[in-house]
Amino acid sequence: MGQVTVRIGGYSHPVSCEDGQEGHLVALAAEVDRRVHSVRSMGGSFGESRLLLLASLLLADEVHDLRVELSQARAGIAPADNPQMAERLTRVAERIEGIAAQLEAP
Template identity: 70%
Template sequence: MAQVTVRVGGYSHPVSCEDGQEAHLVALAAELDRRVASIRAMGGQYGESRLLLLAGLLLADELHDMRVDLSAARGGAPLPAAEASSASDPRLAERIARLAERIEGIAATLDRP
């Protein structure tokens, strides 16, 4: 298991990942950091946990829109949110669960004094 330190929202976070996935994880963190920066640019005072929550929701919304677009491009009618969920793809559900665990771990370290 590899260890990578990523920077999101001006804070460094050590994160474990599978060997060989370090560059991918750094790219994912950079995307999350871009979302956090865009939320900060809107104004308002948010704690780190709130920023990560809002950035995660932006990414989840974009993922949902992409699924709907993909379904339409494949010739199917746009899927309702319930049908477009990860439940239809067990591998995707597992990846989302792992990502959620990572996010919760990062958020937990941010909540510590």
């Protein structure tokens, strides 16, 4: 079992992960940290838990939007402002599914 210490919002957090996933976990933590810095730049004084909550909500909102776009791409529905977007999203979805299949393979 791998272990890394990630730094988010100025706080260190030890986190366990599967062996070989350390780099991926560090990259995910860096993305969360960017969101925390984004929340901080909005002003206000937030504690660690509030910062992480707001950063999580920002990430969840983005994931939701991407899921909607992916669902539309799979259904062949192109966004009105860019008709080629559905095709591009389908290719990206296929690549993501291929990577996920590789990660799940023994």
